[in-house]
Amino acid sequence: MRRLLQIAAVLLPIFFCGRLAAQSAEFDVFIPIGKYMAQGNADKLSAWFDDNLEISVVSAQGSSASKAQARQIVKTFFESYTPRSFDISHTAGKDNMKYALGTLKAGGQSFSVTIFVSNKGKYFKIQQLKIEQQ
DSSP: OHHHHHHHHHHHHHHHHHHHHTOOTTOOTHHHHHHHHHHTOHHHHHTTEEEEEEEEETTSOOEEEEHHHHHHHHHHHHHHSOEEEEEEEEEEEOSSEEEEEEEEEETTEEEEEEEEEEEETTEEEEEEEEEEEO
């Protein structure tokens, strides 16, 4: 019985992640992205990054960065400004390109966040992430 529970613990997340990976038309890509922003989880958030993306965090001017570089930039930001909440106020777009506007409460301050995603085959990937102090 214990072995069966161990197998289930391994297989169930794979099954559900696989179902999310398909990202059907009704799938809201900003739900997991928003969750990881609110948690300050740079590693899980960066899983949504494209191989190269535009990133602008607080005073740093927007620039193109690799997925690894962008993860480090976001991780450093989250270490400096511990996130408390993230609320999306607006989303729009078409099937292949979407964006969200939101407010991140972190480190006792408020930040405006803009996220652009595009459809890469059957997955959405973040193409641009902008975090600006309000």
